Amino acid sequence: xxxxxxxxxxxxxxxxxxxxxxxxxxxxxxxxxxxxxxxxxxxxxxxxxxxxxxxxxxxxxxxxxxxxxxxxxxxxxxxxxxxxxxxxxxxxxxxxxxxxxxxxxxxxxxxxxxxxxxxxxxxxxxxxxxxxxxxxxxxxxxxxxxxxxxxxxxxxxxxxxxxxxxxxxxxxxxxxxxxxxxxxxxxxxxxxxxxxxxxxxxxxxxxxxxxxxxxxxxxxxxxxxxxxxxxxxxxxxxxxxxxxxxxxxxxxxxxxxxxxxxxxxxxxxxxxxxxxxxxxxxxxxxxxxxxxxxxxxxxxxxxxxxxxxxxxxxxxxxxxxxxxxxxxxxxxxxxxxxxxxxxxxxxxxxxxxxxxxxxxxxxxxxxxxxxxxxxxxxxxxxxxxxxxxxxxxxxxxxxxxxxxxxxxxxxxxxxxxxxxx
Amino acid sequence: xxxxxxxxxxxxxxxxxxxxxxxxxxxxxxxxxxxxxxxxxxxxxxxxxxxxxxxxxxxxxxxxxxxxxxxxxxxxxxxxxxxxxxxxxxxxxxxxxxxxxxxxxxxxxxxxxxxxxxxxxxxxxxxxxxxxxxxxxxxxxxxxxxxxxxxxxxxxxxxxxxxxxxxxxxxxxxxxxxxxxxxxxxxxxxxxxxxxxxxxxxxxxxxxxxxxxxxxxxxxxxxxxxxxxxxxxxxxxxxxxxxxxxxxxxxxxxxxxxxxxxxxxxxxxxxxxxxxxxxxxxxxxxxxxxx
Numbered sequence: 086x087x088x089x090x091x092x093x094x095x096x097x098x099x100x101x102x103x104x105x106x107x108x109x110x111x112x113x114x115x116x117x118x119x120x121x122x123x124x125x126x127x128x129x130x131x132x133x134x135x136x137x138x139x140x141x142x143x144x145x146x147x148x149x150x151x152x153x154x155x156x157x158x159x160x161x162x163x164x165x166x167x168x169x170x171x172x173x174x175x176x177x178x179x180x181x182x183x184x185x186x187x188x189x190x191x192x193x194x195x196x197x198x199x200x201x202x203x204x205x206x207x208x209x210x211x212x213x214x215x216x217x218x219x220x221x222x223x224x225x226x227x228x229x230x231x232x233x234x235x236x237x238x239x240x241x242x243x244x245x246x247x248x249x250x251x252x253x254x255x256x257x258x259x260x261x262x263x264x265x266x267x268x269x270x271x272x273x274x275x276x277x278x279x280x281x282x283x284x285x286x287x288x289x290x291x292x293x294x295x296x297x298x299x300x301x302x303x304x305x306x307x308x309x310x311x312x313x314x315x316x317x318x319x320x321x322x323x324x325x326x327x328x329x330x331x332x333x334x335x336x337x338x339x340x341x342x343x344x345x346x347x348x349x350x351x352x353x354x355x356x357x358x359x360x361x362x363x364x365x366x367x368x369x370x371x372x373x374x375x376x377x378x379x380x381x382x383x384x385x386x387x388x389x390x391x392x393x394x395x396x397x398x399x400x401x402x403x404x405x406x407x408x409x410x411x412x413x414x415x416x417x418x419x420x421x422x423x424x425x426x427x428x429x430x431x432x433x434x435x436x437x438x439x440x441x442x443x444x445x446x447x448x449x450x451x452x453x454x455x456x457x458x459x460x461x462x463x464x465x466x467x468x469x470x471x472x473x474x475x476x477x478x479x480x481x482x483x484x485x486x487x488x489x490x491x492x493x494x495x496x497x498x499x500x501x502x503x504x505x506x
Numbered sequence: 507x508x509x510x511x512x513x514x515x516x517x518x519x520x521x522x523x524x525x526x527x528x529x530x531x532x533x534x535x536x537x538x539x540x541x542x543x544x545x546x547x548x549x550x551x552x553x554x555x556x557x558x559x560x561x562x563x564x565x566x567x568x569x570x571x572x573x574x575x576x577x578x579x580x581x582x583x584x585x586x587x588x589x590x591x592x593x594x595x596x597x598x599x600x601x602x603x604x605x606x607x608x609x610x611x612x613x614x615x616x617x618x619x620x621x622x623x624x625x626x627x628x629x630x631x632x633x634x635x636x637x638x639x640x641x642x643x644x645x646x647x648x649x650x651x652x653x654x655x656x657x658x659x660x661x662x663x664x665x666x667x668x669x670x671x672x673x674x675x676x677x678x679x680x681x682x683x684x685x686x687x688x689x690x691x692x693x694x695x696x697x698x699x700x701x702x703x704x705x706x707x708x709x710x711x712x713x714x715x716x717x718x719x720x721x722x723x724x725x726x727x728x729x730x731x732x733x734x735x736x737x738x739x740x741x742x743x744x745x746x747x748x749x750x751x752x753x754x755x756x757x758x759x760x761x762x763x764x765x766x767x768x769x770x771x772x773x774x775x776x777x778x779x780x781x782x783x784x785x786x787x788x789x790x791x792x793x794x795x796x797x
Contacts, residue, residue, distance in 0.1 A: 131618075132727050135627030171727075271772055299771030302731035304721060305523045307649060308766040311515050327629055331723050339640045339649035353629075359723070362631035366638060402626010476633060 121164040122157070122431070124149075124421070125190030127180040127205070129197050132172030133326060136356060137410045138197045140394075140403045141219060142167070144411030147393050148418040158425045166190050170201055177204035185212060191431050194417060195219050197410065199274040206230060215424075215436045217417045218458075220410065222247060222277045225458050232437040233458035236417035238375060240463025241455045244281035245288075247373070248322060250467045250491040251349045252285045254371065255320050258502045262319030262345060266295035268309065268333075269350075275324035278350035282322045294318050301326060306336035313342070320346040327353030331363065338366045345503035348372035354470075355409040361478045367470035369504035374468045376412050376449060377487040379497040386448040390415055406482055416447035467491040469500060508768065511645045516767035517760060518646050524759025525656030526721060528663055528752045529714040530732055531739040533707035535751040536666075539740045540683035541700050541707075543592070544607045547614035548736060549729035551708055555581070555715020556724040557621060560630040570632050571658055574716030578709040585708025588613070589701045614729070621726040629723040637720065655717035662713055666706070667748045679703040683746050734779075742782045744795025754793060757781060 129138030149163050157163055166188045170176040177196060184190045185208070193209060195202045195218035202221035206228050209216045215232045218224065223243040225233045240246030255262050265286050269279035276298065286293050294316040299309055310333065313321060321344045323333055330353035337347060348370040353359050355374050360367065376382055394407040404411075421436075423445055428435040445452040455461040468487040473480065480486055488498035530552055537545045558577050559570040596606040636650035670676035678699045681689045686696045718724060739758055743750030761781055762774040769777075785793060 131622055131627055133725070135622075135725065136629055139627055297770040297772065299766065300775055303762075303766075303771060303774070304526070305519060305652060305763070307519045307652065308516050308763045309771050311512060311519075312767045315509060315512050328723050328728075331629075331631070335638065335651065335722075336649075338638055339651065340647060341640075356629070358628055358631065362633065362723075403628050 119161065121162045122159070122192065122425075123164050123166050123188065123190040124192045124194060124418075125166045125181075125184035125188060126194045127168050127170040127177055127184075127196040127201065129172040129201060130169035133328070134172045134198050134201075136327070136358070136404060138172070139401065140398065140407050141197050141410040141414035143397050143401065143403065144390075144394060144407065144414035145418055147390065147397060147411075148415045148422070152422055158422055159429065159431075163422075170196050172198070172201065174200045174204045177201055178208055181205045181208045185214075192421060192425075194421065195221065197414075199224055199277065200272065203273065206233070213433055215421075215433050215440065217421050217440075219414060219417055222274050223281075229457065231441075231456075231458070232433065234417075234420065234440050234454050235459050236413050236420065236449075236452070238449075238460045238462075238464035240465065241457065241459055241461060243459050244277055245284050246281075246463040247278055247465055248282045248285055248349055249463070250465055251282075251320075251322060251346075251371065251373075252289050252291075254467055254491050254500060255346050256289055258345070258500070263292055264294045264316075264318045264320075265291045266313045266316060266318035266321045266344070267293060267297075267324075268295065268313060268321070269298050269324035270301045270326055270329050271298045272301050272326065274352070275326065275350070278324035279322075282324070282349065291320075299329070301329065303329065303332070306332040307340060309333075310336040310340045310342055313344075314340060318344055320344055322349035323347075324350040325352065327356060327359060330354055331359055334363055334366050334370065346371055347504050357404045357406040357408075357478055357481060360473075360481050361476065363473075364475040364477070365473050367473050369470065369501060371467055371469045371490065371500070371504065374409070374466045374487065375464070376408055377466065377468055377484075377489060378408065378482065379484045379487070379489050379495075381489060381495045381497045382450075384448055384450040385446070387412055390448045405478065408481075412449050416445075416449045416452065419447045420445050420452060464492065464495070466495060469498075469504075471498075471501065512767050513764075514644075514646050516764045518648060519652065519767075520760030520763030521756060522648070522652040522656040522759070523763055524756035525659040526652070526717055527735060527739060527759055528755035529655065529659035529710070529717050531736045531751055531755055532659075532663055532666060532748070533710040533714065534736050535740050535743065535746075535748055536679070536703055536710075537707040538737070539743075539745040539747070539751065540679060541703055542683075542745075543589075543602070543610075543704065545610050545704075545707070546607065546733060547610045547617060548707075548711065549732040550614040550617040551581070551585075551711035552715045552718060552732065553621065553724060553726060553729040554617060555712040556719040556728075557625055557630065557715070558712070559716040559719050560632055560724070561625075563632045563634075569634055570716040570720050571654065571713070574658075574713035578712040581712040582705040582709040584705075586701050586705035588708070589704035592704075593697060593700070618726045618729070625726070627725055629725050630719065631723045632719050634720060651720060655720055658713065658717060662710060663748060663752050666710070670748065675699070675702060679706075680746075738779060738782050742785055742792055744792030747792070747794035750792060750794030 168180045197219045199221040202218050202224045217234045220237045269275040330351040354372050424436045424439045453461045490500045534548045537543045559573045562573045596602045639650045641648045678694045682696045682699045739754045743754035758778050761778045765774045765777045
């Protein structure tokens with residue numbers, strides 16, 4: 086090879102080398118801008134609460150896709166890192182430890198349900214993380230964590246606010262009821278609900294004639310309903326999870342429960358499949374809910390969201406309508422996302438301060454948190470099932486079947502009392 | 507808060523519930539009680555039965571009990587096949603106690619996960635004309651939702667009991683439980699007999715699953731709630747005894763029901779298992795077990 090060519094090759098090599106170094110330096114910087122923001126969480130994707138948990142995840146993914154379509158957060162795409170906690174509280178601490186120490190997520194949100202949120206609290210508190218939470222009852226009562234934010238609109242005093250509406254409705258009736266039966270599953274959420282009901286009963290001067298709990302795996306609820314019936318209560322407040330809610334409703338029908346007001350804190354009566362199966366057995370029951378397709382609750386964006394959800398839920402073996410958890414799952418991420426954009430950083434202290442200060446516009450209306458992370462004003466709806474036809478899912482997609490009785494500003498109809506003819 | 511009404515209703519509810527428990531436990535009474543196979547996946551098979559009842563009920567509108575009976579032969583062959591694998595891998599080599607148990611744990615998890623993948627995790631329920639209806643006899647109300655499972659369970663138990671005591675194969679099954687070597691000397695192949703018996707045990711889960719979903723909603727992990735109960739019933743009744751199993755199921759159902767009526771439902775499991783411990787302390791082989 087001639088000297089000239091050697092020289093040229095040498096020069097070419099040097100130029101290439103310089104270019105390579107330049108790219109190497111520029112490379113990571115360019116990638117830095119596109120580095121995704123990771124939001125980590127555990128979710129009940131199997132086990133007793135999975136029907137709602139999986140539906141919530143679909144709602145959350147819709148939020149992620151909506152946000153990414155508009156360029157992400159702070160110009161960065163949003164990614165989820167999540168694991169199935171199988172509705173088992175024992176799995177939660179391990180999952181959050183992994184999310185924070187191994188997956189190194191930037192932000193965390195909670196799983197679904199009181200039992201699954203509480204175990205994560207010590208970990209997020211130690212790391213001083215902002216913790217938007219999805220439907221846990223009075224979780225922060227014991228922890229008093231100032232960076233906890235609960236999207237469920239229980240209200241500033243969650244344990245009692247949760248059932249206050251049920252009592253206010255009952256006491257507005259004539260003749261005024263005097264006795265109450267309280268029954269709950271032996272599980273954190275239901276026990277909290279029952280404790281609140283007990284306090285409310287005492288506050289409103291009602292005599293508690295039955296106050297018991299049952300093991301969650303109970304098969305037959307007929308003896309329980311008969312025992313309640315034997316005490317002749319005017320009103321019956323139940324705190325239960327989906328299988329027991331179904332069991333109690335069926336047993337109440339079979340026994341012919343003669344109370345004047347029945348329901349209260351039954352999880353599961355908001356799920357489409359259960360509503361369809363119970364059908365007319367639901368008529369008259371007054372139960373809690375957080376969003377129903379009544380004309381008084383048409384928040385901006387919610388119907389658009391539900392349409393997207395309905396599409397995304399097809400064939401996934403989850404609630405086809407998605408009225409209960411998904412809008413709030415979308416909303417708790419909206420709160421987080423809007424805060425990130427508002428403070429222009431992922432600094433947990435700044436985010437927490439913003440979340441306490443601001444009022445958020447979400448698909449479930451305006452959201453404002455109080456000092457303890459619960460909603461500043463309670464918005465537990467008490468709805469009464471009416472005119473429910475047998476074996477019909479579509480009837481629940483529109484108004485008229487779940488009438489909002491309380492609070493006044495969302496009311497869409499008047500109560501039918503006593504609850505059964 | 508005692509009243510005759512409540513007592514009568516509690517007893518009846520307990521008997522109906524006990525009948526249902528018997529339907530769930532009878533397969534295990536054969537597999538565990540007679541063949542000493544620790545089939546911890548038994549309740550998982552019951553859940554498969556529930557799902558099949560659900561899908562055929564919602565697509566074709568067939569009665570769940572009918573579905574259970576129709577599908578039972580399929581479950582029989584599945585059970586026989588599983589026994590073949592279990593025998594070849596564990597029983598033949600004498601490792602059935604620990605490795606066999608691990609095998610059935612694995613089967614249980616695989617079943618659960620497959621159900622989740624195929625059917626999703628939402629609760630499933632069935633529709634039938636008699637769900638929600640109640641017959642009133644005096645002060646006692648009998649919900650058909652509990653009566654139908656009881657009647658089916660009683661028929662199933664009676665049928666299996668008669669089969670085991672009257673037919674050749676049935677007696678061979680009882681024999682292999684008592685003395686395997688003697689059975690071999692009599693000219694019957696113990697492996698084929700056990701295979702048949704295990705198939706029969708799994709066939710009952712098709713029916714039990716249909717009964718379960720008539721009574722209440724089902725999702726893939728519900729089976730785990732029954733593991734403790736079914737083993738307790740088989741042990742309490744006495745290993746190898748079908749009538750014992752039925753009586754034990756009754757005792758459990760009645761105890762749960764009366765405790766729920768009078769003391770408070772949260773005591774029900776404590777009382778039920780307390781009875782089990784008490785019985786085993788006095789009669790270690792169970793109520794009707796072989797000594």
